[in-house]
Amino acid sequence: MLIHPLITTTDELTALCERLATAPFITVDTEFMRENSYWPDLCLVQVASSEEAAPIDPKSPDLDLTPLLNLLVNNENILKVFHAGGQDIEIIFNLTGSTPHPLFDTQIAAMALGLGEQVGYQNLVESLLGKHLDKGARFTDWGRRPLDARQIDYAIGDVTHLATLFPKMLDRLRRTGRGAWLDQEMERLADPTNYLNDPSESWKRVKIASKKPDVLGRLKALAAWREIEARSKNLPRGRIMKDETLADIAMHPPVxxxxxxxxxxxxxxxxxxxxxxxxxxxLAAAQPLSPAEMPARDERGPALGKEGALVADLLKLLLKIRARESNVAARLVARSEELEQLAAGKRNGLAILQGWRFEEFGRDALDLVEGRLAFAVRRGKLVMTRTEEQDA
Known part of the structure; x- marks a missing residue:
């Protein structure tokens, strides 16, 4: 693979993007700093196809990122490949108001292939390529110029190895018939609403003990105020006020x-x-939350109760068994809150009762909840068995 030196001019970037536009896929990664700012400070972009790779310096005064951004968000013919790409996609969304599409995330794909939940890039490279990555440059100051050779070598490796990994993973997915499993996950990752940061919704990220409408109304007002302050000063939210202080003031407002x-x-x-x-x-402008705004009980629907909690535990055990049998990450199949909703009696709108999740797990989960499936121990091993009622 041809690896270009650091691209610092718009002409160089334009030429690169014209070549990449003919590739079936490109791999993408970014390096950024966020410790001291509200907005991520983009310091480096790395892209690669199967034939060439290049680091791109967005801080260069002679470079305009527009050709690359157009390639990422406007060219539907190229698949954009990331690993754990949420923060990279957020940066692209902040710059363009759009997300890359179509896209593929190898961390999510690794879950479908039974390679672990939220597997790190280094572990994935070692597992599939047998190569050890030097991660020593990971926490360097990416905003400082000039970037040294070690930093660039480290950064470019994140897209060159990814360009080798992706076809291997795609082949495995095709052979296992699990490629379709990921379509919904990739569309969810590409959904622009994931990256909108509405100040009026920011209170939902703050943990607070009280569920009183007046307290939550003050929390909503304070969180929106903090978000606006942080944006205007380009400072992390915690530099304005920490979550704990925000919640304390909402519960005990100063006179x-x-x-x-x-x-x-x-x-x-x-x-x-x-x-x-x-x-x-x-605080003075805060209004109690309306009934429509009040969060559902624990955001999980109906209350479980003691018996329901036991059923949810059985569902979690069933999930572990089925995930092990299928060699897939349990987290890709179902989340704990869905299992608790099923145990509490909810049936409509659950992902585990739709599509491939229903075939892999949901049907058995429903049978367990409704008494058609039970656990048994045979020869010292835990197995699932149909009940006599079902057999009859």
Whole structure:
């Protein structure tokens, strides 16, 4: 494979993208810094086809990323391949308002091939290619210029190995008949709504003990206020206010701005500065959540109860057995919350009762819940058996 030196001009990038536009697939990775900013600071982009690879410097004053971004989001003829690509896709979405499509994520594919849940790139390369990766440059300062040879070598390896991995994984998926399993997962990953960051929805990420409408209304107002502050200053949310402090203020709102000086996690200066004033304005404008906005019980639907919890445990055991038999990651087949919803009596809208998941697991799960399937021990081994009622 031809590996180009660091691309620093728009003309070089345009020529590369014209060549890549004829490839059936390209592999993509990014290096970015986010520790000190709200928005990820894109520092390097790496792309490869089966024939060539190149690192691209988005910080170069002589380079415009538009040719690459057009290739990623507007060219439907090329499959874009990532590994654990959520953050890379988020960056592309932030720059363009669109996501790469069609796309393929090798971490998700590894789950369908029984290679583990959320398998790391290094482990995947070692497992399928027998190569050991030097990850020593992973936590270097990607924003500093010039980038050294070790950094670039490390970064380019993430797409060159991926270009070799992908065809091997695709072949395995075809031989096992599991390629169709991933279509829905890849479409979900490419869904732009995953990467929208609506301030009015940000409260849902904050853990809080109370479920009272007035408390959650204050949490919603405070979380939206923090999101807007963080964006405007390009600072991480936690630099504005940590989640724990946000939740504490929502549950125990200060009577006035001076009382902010006594809130754990805030500087005494908040009692008289502008940001403290804006916080108090957000609190004053907060309204209790409407019934329609209130979260469902534990976000999981009907209450389980003691018996339901036992049934959910049995479903989790069944999932482990079926996943082991099929050599697929259990997490790809079903999530714990779905099993609990099934145990609680929910039937409509569950992914495990649709498509390939129903064939692989859902049918047996439903039979177990409804008494047509049971666990038994035979010759010291745990097996599933049909009940007499079903046999009759």
């Amino acid at each position: 006035n701005q001076e009382a902010l000086a006594r809130v754990r996690g805030l500087s005494p200066a908040w009692k008289g500065n502008d940001i403290g004033t804006r916080l108090m304005d957000a």
